Amino acid sequence: MRRLVGILLVTLLVLATSWCLAAVNNPEWWQKAAEPYKGVVIRGISESTPPSKAMVEVAAPEFEKLTGIKVEFEVTSWDEMYNKSIQDLQSGAGIYDFIYVEQDIIYAYLAQNWLTSLNSFIDNPSITHPEFDLPDFTSFINYFKDANENIYGIPFEAFLKSYIYRTDLFNDPGIQAAFKAKYGYDLAVPTTWEQYTDIAKFFTEYGKEKGVELYGHIAQAKTHPCVAYEMVETIWPAWGVYNWGINLEKMRASVENGGTLNSEQAKKAFRWYVDMLQYAPPGVRTYTWDETGAVFGAGKIAQGIIYLENLGWIAGDPTRSAVIDKIAVALPPTAPGVMDEAKAGKGYIGYYDGGSLGIPHSAKNKEAAWLFIQWCMRKEWQGEFAKMATRVVRTSTFDDPLVKELDAKTGGYFTMLKDSGYLFAGAPALPMHRPLNEVYLKWISKAVAGEISPEDALDSLAKEVDQLMEDLGY
Amino acid sequence: MKEDKKQVWGLIAPALFIMILIGVIPVLYIIYLSAFKYNVFAKVPMRYAGFDNFRKLVFDPDFLKSLRLGLTFVALCCGIELPLGLFIANLLTLNFKGKGIFRTILTLPLAMAPITIGSMWVLITNPDFGPVPFLFRKIGIEYNMGISANQAFFTTILVDLWHWTPFVVLTFMAGLSSLPNQPYEAALVDGATRWQTFRYVTIPLLKPVILTTLFIRIMDTFRVFDEVWMLTSGGPGTATRYVSIHLVRLVLQSMEYGYSSAMSLFLLYLTIIICFFLLTFISSSREAA
Structure with a gap:
């Protein structure tokens, strides 16, 4: 009997070892x-x-x-x-x-x-490794x-930072009818910022009416580098303001010096961003990138633009997510002309992180x-x-x-990552990225907190970025 | 005599060496850096700037605002913690049921790391699910630290009071227990009321302890960081960007080593001046006592 158990154990050990090695191609090479x-x-x-x-x-x-x-x-x-x-x-x-x-x-x-x-x-x-395959x-x-x-x-x-939405809400016939009655067009994935705003407003009001915790928008608006990243990576590109609003040839940001950081379009986008916070949960100004994923996963958000590295657990971890099988992703909304520019390789619609x-x-x-x-x-x-x-x-x-x-x-x-990934872009070549982010954070968070208007914030920001570039020798 | 001196130097040499290594050399290095424009990410990382960094300090609205905020924070925290601590310490001289438990609970925050306290208060004050905003909402007040600059500012003060008042209570209790009995007996014979005894006997006798505690708390609150960093990160906007937070952001995020060295030196100078006046005051009050 003892011998039989021994043989069984050895067999199991051999099987386990071979299983482990099977998960690795060519283990001998690694060793x-x-x-x-x-x-x-x-x-x-x-x-x-x-x-x-x-x-x-x-x-x-x-x-x-x-x-x-x-x-x-x-x-x-x-x-x-x-x-x-x-x-x-x-x-x-x-x-x-x-x-x-x-x-x-x-x-x-x-x-x-x-x-x-x-x-x-x-x-x-x-x-x-011979199969490294660059x-x-x-x-x-x-x-x-x-x-x-x-x-x-x-x-x-x-991964992409892109649009995510609740399919259960978007496909609900009652909600679809209510939306159409209110806005005169079908509830669908928004392709423009105006549509996005309507949907955000609709779901926030819907949540209030129904007494459920549901909001139509999410943002990472804490006084933290994340708020600056959200503007430069996500919002401004989709509104047609690229490369952090900086002219990469002149390394200057203000309109006077060839940049677009305090352009009318940049100001319009920033004003929109600040105004939209009213449709997000009350704590939105305490959210970083972590909380945006967590709050969406908790089922409190109907739509938003988040870092999609969170998708794995949002879509598949029942211990953390309340929206399994209720989500889908899409390209973010864009301002007129931005999508064409991205397709032509002259711009981008969001962040490839x-x-x-x-x-x-x-x-x-x-x-x-x-x-x-x-x-x-x-x-x-x-x-x-x-x-x-x-x-x-x-x-x-x-x-x-x-x-x-x-x-x-x-x-x-x-599929979106594979087919449409080219529409997104990583950060521009800015070697002074870190001190730059701090300056962006300062002025953007001031406007988000209401200390200063978004328009004034961008004028000051552009001026300070120009000065910083000069100080750093660019 | 010479042998004795040698022995003394031999004995203090290790301590002196460590002090120079970790105290004096970094300060000298900061003094050196303060004379340069030095940002790691600059095309020319380091160039001599003389006193430019110090000149810049005077005209830097962000620094001046953070300094003003920092000093207001110091004034409010110390201004509340000391009277409150003295009041509680006096209460604890009385005998009442549950005094031991009360004293133990009171001192618990002191055993906690500031970063833990910051995290704990983040949860307590979270606008979405925290109990504090929930209770305020029940009485019709919207409490949201992400939106209201005033609420954020006063919450940081509240957290500091919660954390450090027990320390003040402990020092005052130690002070009160060491006071002589004779002045109290004399006051009793003279028919002084409780308030008069407290005002004219306890306070003057306790003055050195009060000033020493104030001295410690001023230095502590001036360099407050962990709790505020966890709680608000200096926001919303710049509402709680105290000078210590401003400095850390400048060093770690902006990598402005030259300018932040000048700022550190200025703050060191300011702290030394405040401490000098307080120490002079403490010495004179001790002599008077």
Whole structure:
């Protein structure tokens, strides 16, 4: 009997091991490549986002188990992540072996030569997996290249900030009839800001009338960098004000100096943004990007524009979401002409957000870190990774059965990402991004709080941006 | 004698070395940086600016506003915490049932980290589901820190009172328990009322303790950060952007190392001046006592 149990246990162990190895293509290669670094501890830092959590909770433990390289991966708040990364990069202390390089900060890091070019690693077959397949990455990887096509970061997250709405409410015949009676046209996904405003107003009033907690709009309006990002990434582009309102050739923002930051269109859009807060929940001015996802997931919002990295849990986690099978996504509304400009490549309608893992110039275990970066982006894990974190960085991931299944559940998000992703854009090349954001935050939050009118805020902001650019030598 | 001196220097050398390393050198470095225009993200990161950064301070409306807000915060917090603390400390000299429990509960906030207190109050005052806005709404008052600058400002004061009044109570209780009995006996013989005894005996005797507590609280409230950062991040707008918050944003977000060094030095100077006057006052009151 004892012998039988023993045989059974050994069989189970063999099966379990082979199952584990089956989830990894060519495990022997990983073990061999990692052999010289066995026992090494690599340290990394990232923002506490769903993709980072997936890497910490799933990818890192598996990597450790297979290679013997220990991963200490810190996920923390956005500001803390930047403070720690920049201090390490600036001092050259070499605390981190890999860091989160967000798309909008890459220009600042490159200008300071803070990152290691990954080309020499990619060209080295002893530490680059034969199936790494660089051309398989979506065009998002181009944001992490310098002018000479050197790569400084491998994307691990890429997603859109776009329109999301409640299908159960939009398809309700009673609501549809009430909307048509009030506004004279059918309730549908808005394509203009006027339609969006009508829908926002309608649902907020509907919530009040019915005594339910339902609002027609959501925003990240806290006195926090997020409010500035919302304007420059989402609102202004869809109103036709691109590149943060900055003329990238002259590096000036005011209309007088060739920018568009205090243009009539920018002011109109900003006035609209401030006015619309009345249709959002009372606490909207305390919301950051975290709360917008959470409040939508709680079922309190009929429509809004949010970071769609949250879609995974909103669409599929019953412990957190009250709107499973009740949501769909679409392109955001735009001002007249903006969509045509985006299609022609002369503008963009919203933000293609994301980040990569890069290796600091001062990292002490660069090769081991490179192995881990590849591990997180290996093809066979991308479907599961997308399921956990609603992100796609490889074109082949779109064909993964898990992603196809998720596409239906998220109301066509992955199809939209694949087919219409080109209409969105990452942040412009502004190496002074961080101090710039602080100036935007100051004036935008003043207007959001009612200390100053949106129009006056933009005049002051444009003036201060010009001055900052001059002070910084641009 | 020479041997003794050597021994003394040998004994204090480690402490002195650490103090220089973590106290003096950073200050010297800040003095050095304050003479430069230094932003990490500038095309030319560092260039000599002389006293330009200090000149800029005088004309910087954002800095002046944050300084004014910070000083108002200090004045209101200290102005309420000290009388309130003295009142509670006096109450605790009386014997009543449940005094021990009351005293324990009172001191609990002191055991909590400021960042935890900030997070806790964020939940309590959350406009969507917090109990405070809910209760205010019940009596017809709209309480929303995201919208009302005044509400945000007074909430930060309230949180500071909640957190630090127990500290004031403790110091006053220690002070009260160490007062001599004779002046009280004399006041009793002279037929003084309770108020007169408090006004003419307790307050003068407690003056050094009051001033020392004030001294500590001024320094603490002037550099308040964690609770306010968690609660409002300086908003709405700039309503609670106290000087400490303004400085942190300037260093960590704007990376204006030169200008923020000048600002730090100015604030250090201001704190030293305030402390100097208070210490002089404390010394003279001690001599008078």
